[in-house]
Amino acid sequence: MTDTKGGFLSTEDDPYNRVLNATEQDNGKPAHMTLKEWERHQLLKSLRQRKEGPFEPGLSLLSKDGVKCRECGSLEIDWQWEEVFHCAICSRCKEKFPEKYSLLTKTEAKDDYLLTDPELKDPELLPHLSKPNPHKSHWHDMMLFLRYQVEEYAFSTKWGSAEALDAEFEKREAEKKKRKEEKFKSRLRDLKKKTRTEAFRRNMGNGGKPGQFGDAVGSGKHQHEWGQTVENTDGISVKTCVECGMEVEELEF
Ligand SMILES: [Zn+2]
Ligand SMILES: [Zn+2]
Known part of the structure; x- marks a missing residue:
């Protein structure tokens, strides 16, 4: 040999x-x-x-x-969990206390506990179990975290308390809403401007006076008859008047 x-x-x-x-x-x-x-x-x-x-x-x-289940004292603990999570628990108690022993995906830990990628990738902070992704074999392994450990870290170490995490969550939701509203307002301004310009151009073409937003256009005095909303080449939803061909952006509500 x-x-x-x-x-x-x-x-x-x-x-x-x-x-x-x-x-x-x-x-x-x-x-x-x-x-x-x-x-x-x-x-x-x-x-x-x-x-x-x-x-x-x-x-x-x-x-x-002598390592025993931390809940019931059974000696039949899950050794993989003991090794990975340093958590001695038997399979019965896992099932019995899902509020502590269910597994969270990385996305859940990020969304629900506002943890970041660097925190979640650091096994010193939070150990995780790696599982092959069931949907795409060539993707990264799924990272699974133990709920009570994520909560302990999020509540005690990171945010200070469950209430502090809730407050941060509310704050971020409010910011998100505000950004959305601002975007909506600015699109509405653009839309009005665009519609006015179109109406003005058409009126001038017809020898008429500049119209106001919402006015019937030109001398024809028709009510716009909007066709179906379609997505234009810029990816913006627009609808076109079947009579005069005027195009306006459709706002998403
Ligand atoms: Zn047990
Ligand atoms: Zn029209």
């Missing part, structure tokens, strides 16, 4: 090792991995699954002997 320095077997050393040789047929090797790295990865994965070698429960779990 050759010393691979990594302390792991290679295919040459052990041609009958199922774990190593199975990877040859595995077309899952990522392009950035050499064959040797991929073999090592597969071996580790297989050992981990079978809980052998360094992953034998005896080695890691015995040292944590």
Whole structure:
């Protein structure tokens, strides 16, 4: 057996090792991995699954002997949660107390607790579980956070209290509303200006006087008959009068 320095077997050393040789047929090797790295990865994965070698429960779990569910005292805790979240909890208690032990996505933690990306990406601040994205396999892994930890951090560390978080939330909603209203007003001003200009131009063309906003246009004295609202090339919703061809922007309410 050759010393691979990594302390792991290679295919040459052990041609009958199922774990190593199975990877040859595995077309899952990522392009950035050499064959040797991929073999090592597969071996580790297989050992981990079978809980052998360094992953034998005896080695890691015995040292944590006596760790009990923080709610009911059961010894059957979720070891993955213990490892990732440092939270000893059994599966029954997870179900029983969703207000503490449900998992939040990153988006939920951002929207509901006003946490930021840098905060959420820092496992020292908030540990998270990584899960492959169920919708798009090539997307980033989903980051899942434990609700009571997010709340503890958001209430105590970041905002000071649940009430302070609520206040900040209200403040941001109010700002959002104000920005929306300002945008609406400015679009309304633009619209009036545009309509007046159009009416003026048409009146002049017909030898008439400049009209007011909302006036029937030209000497024809017709009421505009608006067609269906359509999106123009600038992505703005407009409607056109079927009689005179005048075009106005349609405001979104
Ligand atoms: Zn329990
Ligand atoms: Zn018209």
